[in-house]
Amino acid sequence: MIDFSTQTKNTWCPGCFNFQILAGVKKFLEKSQIKKENLAIVTGIGCHAKMFDYLNLNGINTLHGRVLPTCLGIKVGNPNLNVIGFSGDGDAYAEGMAHLIHTARYNPDINYLVHNNQVFALTVGQPTPVSEIGYKDKTTPQGVKIHPLNPIKLMLASGASFVARVFSDVGQIEYVLQEALKHKGFSFIEVIQPCLIFHKDEHYKEKMYSLDDKGHDKTSFEQAWERAQEFDYNGVSEGTKIPLGIFYQAQKPVFEDQYPQLLNLKKKKMGWVGIRR
Amino acid sequence: MKYTILFGGEAGQGPNILTNILGQALVKRGYSVFYSRDYQSLIRGGHNFNVLTFSDKPIHSNEGKIDIIVALDENTEKIHKEDLKKNGIILKGNKENMYYAGRLFRLLCIDFEMLEQELKNLKKRFDENIKEAKKGYEEEDKDFCEVKFLKKNDNVFMNGNQGISNGAVKAGLDIYYAYPMTPATSVLMELAEKQEEKEILVLELENEISIINAGIGSAMTGAKTMVGTSGGGFDLMTEGLSLAGMAEVPIVIYLSQRPGPATGVATYTGQGDLNIARHAGHGEFPRVVLAPGNPKECEELTSQAFYFSQVFGVPSIVIGDKHLAESFYTLTEKPKIEPSRKLGSMMRYNSYEKDENGSATEDPEIVKENINKRIKKFEEIAEKARKFDQFNSYGKHNSKNVIVSWGSTKGAILDSIPDLDVRFIQILHIEPFPEIKKELKDKNLILIENNATGMLGDVISEKTGMFVDDKNKILRYDGRPFLHDELKKEIEGRLKR
Numbered sequence: 001m002i003d004f005s006t007q008t009k010n011t012w013c014p015g016c017f018n019f020q021i022l023a024g025v026k027k028f029l030e031k032s033q034i035k036k037e038n039l040a041i042v043t044g045i046g047c048h049a050k051m052f053d054y055l056n057l058n059g060i061n062t063l064h065g066r067v068l069p070t071c072l073g074i075k076v077g078n079p080n081l082n083v084i085g086f087s088g089d090g091d092a093y094a095e096g097m098a099h100l101i102h103t104a105r106y107n108p109d110i111n112y113l114v115h116n117n118q119v120f121a122l123t124v125g126q127p128t129p130v131s132e133i134g135y136k137d138k139t140t141p142q143g144v145k146i147h148p149l150n151p152i153k154l155m156l157a158s159g160a161s162f163v164a165r166v167f168s169d170v171g172q173i174e175y176v177l178q179e180a181l182k183h184k185g186f187s188f189i190e191v192i193q194p195c196l197i198f199h200k201d202e203h204y205k206e207k208m209y210s211l212d213d214k215g216h217d218k219t220s221f222e223q224a225w226e227r228a229q230e231f232d233y234n235g236v237s238e239g240t241k242i243p244l245g246i247f248y249q250a251q252k253p254v255f256e257d258q259y260p261q262l263l264n265l266k267k268k269k270m271g272w273v274g275i276r277r
Numbered sequence: 278m279k280y281t282i283l284f285g286g287e288a289g290q291g292p293n294i295l296t297n298i299l300g301q302a303l304v305k306r307g308y309s310v311f312y313s314r315d316y317q318s319l320i321r322g323g324h325n326f327n328v329l330t331f332s333d334k335p336i337h338s339n340e341g342k343i344d345i346i347v348a349l350d351e352n353t354e355k356i357h358k359e360d361l362k363k364n365g366i367i368l369k370g371n372k373e374n375m376y377y378a379g380r381l382f383r384l385l386c387i388d389f390e391m392l393e394q395e396l397k398n399l400k401k402r403f404d405e406n407i408k409e410a411k412k413g414y415e416e417e418d419k420d421f422c423e424v425k426f427l428k429k430n431d432n433v434f435m436n437g438n439q440g441i442s443n444g445a446v447k448a449g450l451d452i453y454y455a456y457p458m459t460p461a462t463s464v465l466m467e468l469a470e471k472q473e474e475k476e477i478l479v480l481e482l483e484n485e486i487s488i489i490n491a492g493i494g495s496a497m498t499g500a501k502t503m504v505g506t507s508g509g510g511f512d513l514m515t516e517g518l519s520l521a522g523m524a525e526v527p528i529v530i531y532l533s534q535r536p537g538p539a540t541g542v543a544t545y546t547g548q549g550d551l552n553i554a555r556h557a558g559h560g561e562f563p564r565v566v567l568a569p570g571n572p573k574e575c576e577e578l579t580s581q582a583f584y585f586s587q588v589f590g591v592p593s594i595v596i597g598d599k600h601l602a603e604s605f606y607t608l609t610e611k612p613k614i615e616p617s618r619k620l621g622s623m624m625r626y627n628s629y630e631k632d633e634n635g636s637a638t639e640d641p642e643i644v645k646e647n648i649n650k651r652i653k654k655f656e657e658i659a660e661k662a663r664k665f666d667q668f669n670s671y672g673k674h675n676s677k678n679v680i681v682s683w684g685s686t687k688g689a690i691l692d693s694i695p696d697l698d699v700r701f702i703q704i705l706h707i708e709p710f711p712e713i714k715k716e717l718k719d720k721n722l723i724l725i726e727n728n729a730t731g732m733l734g735d736v737i738s739e740k741t742g743m744f745v746d747d748k749n750k751i752l753r754y755d756g757r758p759f760l761h762d763e764l765k766k767e768i769e770g771r772l773k774r
Contacts, residue, residue, distance in 0.1 A: 008636040040623060042494075052627070053636035060497060060626035061637060062490070063520050069487040073494020073502075076452065076478060078623075081498070102483040261478050272451035273499025273619055275476070 002036060004029050008053040017168035017193045018047060021115060022054055024173025025084075029055075031174070032181060040081045042070045044091035046122045047195075048115035051086050065095025068103040071110045072255075078271025079256045082111075082181070089116040093129040093149055104158035104186055108255035111180040111187045114151070115168070117195035118233065125198040132235040137198070148233040151190055152247055156224055161185035161252040163224065165244055167208060168193040172244065179246060185254050192242070203236045211245035224248035278333050280422065281340055282381070283357055285326035286349025288319055291374045295347070296327040297605070298378055298395045302387060304434045304607055307427025309336045311688065313604040313758060318459075318543045324352050333427060337571065337606060337688030340762040345384070345421065347377045366421065371413075375406040379413025384421040389414050433608040437601035437685070440575025440612075441505075441531055442467040447614045448580035451500040452478045454488045459544055460599035461505040461533040485510035489517030489528075496526045499620045501583060505531040508550045509540070515557045518592055522562025524626040525651070527586035527593075529579070534598040536756045545756030546599035548684055548727040551736070554596045555708060563654040565593040565662075566708040569601065570669075570687030576612035578705065581665060584617040588661065589654050596707070598727065600758040601685035615665075659709035667711030669703040676700045678772045679720040681745070683707065683733050685758065686725050692761035693768055699723070704733065714741040721773040722749060725764070729754040 004026050012018045029039075041057045043049040045064035052061035062070045071085040092100055092114045103110070118135075120126040125137040127144045130151065135144040155163045162183045166172040168191050180187035192208075194201040217223050224247040231242045256262045265271060282299070284292040296312050303310045312329035328339045342362050348354045348369040358367065368380050375396070382392045392414070396406045435443075441464050445453065455465040469479040482488055488504050496502040506514060511532050521528050532554055536547035554566045565585040567578040575597065582593035625635025630647050632638040671691060672680075678699040682690055687703050694701055702716060717737070724734045724745040731752055734745045751767045753759055 006634055006636060008632075008634065037622070040498075045628070050637075052625075056634075058623040058625055060494075060524065061628055062493075062626075063516060063628050066486065066490040066517070066520075069482065069490035070494040072482075072487075073454075073491035073496075074498055074623075075494075076480065076491075077495035077498030077500040077502075081623075098483055099487055102487070259478060260473065261476060264476075271498045271500065271622075272478075272495070273622060275451065277449040 001030060004056050006054055006056045010050075010054060012047065012050060013196055015196055016047070018050070018115065020168045020170050021113070021173055021191060021193065022051060024170040025051070025055070025177065027170060027174040028177040032178065034082050038080065038082055040074050040083050041086065042067050042074065042083070043086045044088060044096070046088035046091055046120070048086050048088045048091070065091050066099070067091060068096060068099040068112065071112070072103060072106065072108050075108050075110055076256055076262060078273070079262045079266050080269055080271065085110060085112040087112070087114050089114060089118060089130050090120045090128045093151060101154070101158045104155055104160035104188065106255045107159070107161050107185045107252050109184055109186070111177065111189070113189045113191055115193050116151070116190050117193045117199050118148070118201070119195055119199040121195045121198055130233050132233065150228065150232055152228040153225070155188045156221065156228060156248055159252070160188045160248070161250050162187035162246070163248045164188070164246045165190045165192065167191070167205070167244055176246070183249060185252055204242060207236050207240045208242045208244050211243050211247065216243075216245065218246045218249045221248060278422070279330065279336065280344045281328060281330045281342065282345045282347065283326055283328050283343045284347045284349070285324065285353030285357060287322050288316065288325050289321045290349045292325060292327050292349060294399070295374045295378055296329055298392070299381055300329060300434055300605055302382070302391050302395055303331045303424065304432050305391070306387070306424060307430055308333060308424070309607045310434060311336050311338055311604065311606055313339055313600060315757075316544055324356060326353065326357070335609075336692060338692045338759065338761045341760040342762060345381070347381065349374060349377070373409040375409035376413040379410035379415070380417040383414045383417040384419055385424040386420055386422070387424055434605055435572045435608060436603055436605050437569070437572050437575045437597055438463040438533070438603065439467060440569070440572030441579050441595065441597065442471070444576035444579030444612070444614070445503050445529070445583070446471065446475050446477065447576065448583040448617060449501050449619070450477055450503055452480070452492070452495045452502045453505065454480050454482060454492050454502070455505040456481060456485050456488050456510055458507045458510045460535055460602040461507050461531060463602065464505045464531060485513035486517065489514040492528050493517060493521055493524070493526050496528045497626055498623055501587070501619060503529040503531060505533070507533050507535050508537045508553065511550065511553060511557065519558035519560055519562070520628050521592040522558060522560065522564065522651070523628055525590035526626065527590050527620065529582045529586055530592060530594045531579070532594055532596045533602045534596065536754070542756040544599070546685070546727060546758055547754065547756060548598055548686070548732070549729070549754075550596065551707065551728075551732040554594045555736070561648070562651055563589070563591050563658060564708060565591060565658060566596060567593065568596050568683045568705060568707050570684055570703055571601070572606050573608050573610060573612045574705065575601070576614065580614040580617075584615045585658060585661070587617040587620065589658055591654060591658070596684065598685050600727070606688070655709070662706055662709045665706070667706040668713060669705060671701040671703070672697070672699050674700055677721055678723065679717060680723045680725055680768065681717070681733065681737060682725040686727055689759035689761045689764045690725060693765040697765070697768060697772065699768065699772060707736065710736065710740045714743070717741060717743050721771075722746070723751065723768060723771050724749060725751045725759070727753055727758065
């Protein structure tokens with residue numbers, strides 16, 4: 001079996017849900033049997049980004065917010081690579097928002113995980129675009145005034161061809177990555193991840209349910225849109241429901257398959273580096 | 278002999294096709310031709326004009342006085358007649374541009390067959406064009422001058438952006454990324470059109486931030502990658518430039534200047550971005566900055582940019598401007614293309630300082646070691662750069678007067694100095710800067726730049742400790758290029774005997 005571990009000392013807080021996500025990713029990598037040389041990972045900046053240090057894979061721990069254009073560049077640099085991007089919610093929904101919307105439109109065959117803990121954790125607790133109204137920290141002593149963004153709705157509206165939400169649990173991560181791998185096109189996966197220090201989400205778990213269990217039809221945009229409204233990221237109340245699983249999946253033209261130059265590279269099983277001029 | 282023709286009209290009336298047809302024909306007859314474009318930031322209407330100067334001797338710029346004005350609209354005559362020479366003429370009264378092609382060819386005593394051939398080469402509207410051209414040719418009865426056939430030649434008539442595109446392709450370009458921005462856009466068009474034939478990929482993404490980061494992603498896979506933009510877009514790329522410096526990713530950036538700050542004068546020319554090319558990006562990292570002065574140098578220096586990037590894993594910037602990008606020059610020599618290898622396959626890159634496994638590190642020893650390795654490249658690059666011509670020298674080699682300049686001002690300077698007691702040093706490599714101290718020592722230095730502060734003068738002071746006297750700085754910063762008749766007077770007033 002291939003070992004994806006590194007010798008780098010892990011510096012996540014004890015009990016951090018990032019450990020679950022990392023374990024889920026490793027399990028997926030082991031089961032999927034993709035060769036290391038056919039894989040590339042890209043991480044942003046924040047706690048999630050340490051995934052890069054703990055996975056012995058090629059790629060880059062890039063700038064804050066720039067995960068998706070970097071993934072796209074790698075994909076068109078060598079369309080044979082399986083590219084997985086990891087972002088935090090600050091990365092994906094604040095600094096990199098334009099890239100998120102446009103990558104959903106472009107639909108390259110990239111798998112993208114957003115570790116959403118609804119807070120800027122590594123910079124010690126400032127609110128992100130998905131923090132709930134009333135959230136307070138030292139930079140917002142009067143509390144957040146703005147309603148949080150709903151990324152699932154945003155991705156559906158932007159034309160993403162695969163939209164999922166899972167909890168930071170080994171099994172769920174492994175499952176959704178397997179499904180995303182099978183999917184040809186941009187796979188948007190939001191991972192609900194409590195932050196033990198700044199955003200515990202204590203009541204989330206009891207509000208969660210599986211879309212599969214409710215007979216959800218993931219090919220129906222209308223059903224997906226309806227389910228996406230059930231959780232507005234603005235805290236939980238008695239009636240809150242947090243659906244998990246694949247909201248929506250559709251076959252749409254894949255970015256890199258629409259350029260004969262890139263199809264040629266796929267046929268030859270190489271990147272541009274193999275083209276001698 | 279030397280003649281200057283101005284073609285003016287509203288945007289959309291087609292003065293470019295007209296200028297190009299005459300230019301191509303004159304180059305084929307063995308003449309040296311130069312034309313520049315002056316157009317406004319609008320799609321239809323307004324006032325656009327091209328100025329074409331040709332000579333039986335080498336010519337690389339325009340002069341201010343006009344021999345023939347082709348007025349496609351009434352405004353053209355009003356605006357430009359004060360620049361018309363005493364015996365100059367104005368062609369007007371018709372809306373069809375090929376009618377003027379007919380009259381011009383007749384005025385210059387060029388056979389109609391040559392015009393017919395040029396119209397065939399256009400591959401569109403031939404029947405209408407030839408009818409209009411014939412009408413003009415027959416209606417004109419003056420011989421303005423006789424443009425005799427000089428010699429058969431392989432000279433090429435092209436602009437700077439075609440040079441950048443050709444240079445990139447010849448250097449082995451795989452992927453070009455750009456977001457539209459004048460005056461870099463025509464590289465995007467040029468390469469997009471050629472992408473299937475040349476087997477390259479050309480992509481336009483949502484903004485310049487995406488462009489530079491996608492470029493870095495592609496370059497990491499080993500693809501030879503270039504991105505193109507102007508000042509504002511380059512500002513947005515700055516964060517990515519710093520990443521390329523840290524991650525040591527080979528990427529070539531074409532920076533085509535226009536007057537700033539901000540939107541500035543969007544469709545005009547300037548050289549105000551030398552400092553951002555040299556210094557943009559946080560942190561300390563090596564880079565290469567190259568400044569071509571004509572389309573041949575665009576090809577050569579673009580290929581060198583790929584060479585430096587691939588050998589040293591650094592960002593290389595080719596800095597041009599609108600006047601160079603969009604003006605057409607007559608090329609009499611083939612460019613010298615520098616070949617470069619491709620890197621191997623993917624590795625582990627990082628925006629953090631990284632350890633031997635490519636993981637982020639804060640270890641002071643490793644941090645220092647990494648920085649030393651990057652800083653050492655400054656010297657290594659400088660040493661490799663010596664195998665190239667880092668500057669060009671023209672004029673009287675032993676003169677006590679020395680003009681120093683860079684980029685597109687080259688054309689007007691070359692056309693100003695043939696009768697003057699002056700040497701002209703054109704800097705090609707801005708970073709690493711050539712050893713020119715002994716060339717400048719004890720000379721009467723004259724600085725010529727298309728900006729308001731004389732940025733190259735500052736670089737010279739920084740690198741050599743020598744200063745150009747303020748009264749010897751010839752600076753133009755109204756968005757317009759230098760004209761050689763006016764520039765010559767400016768230079769003459771500053772020469773020492």
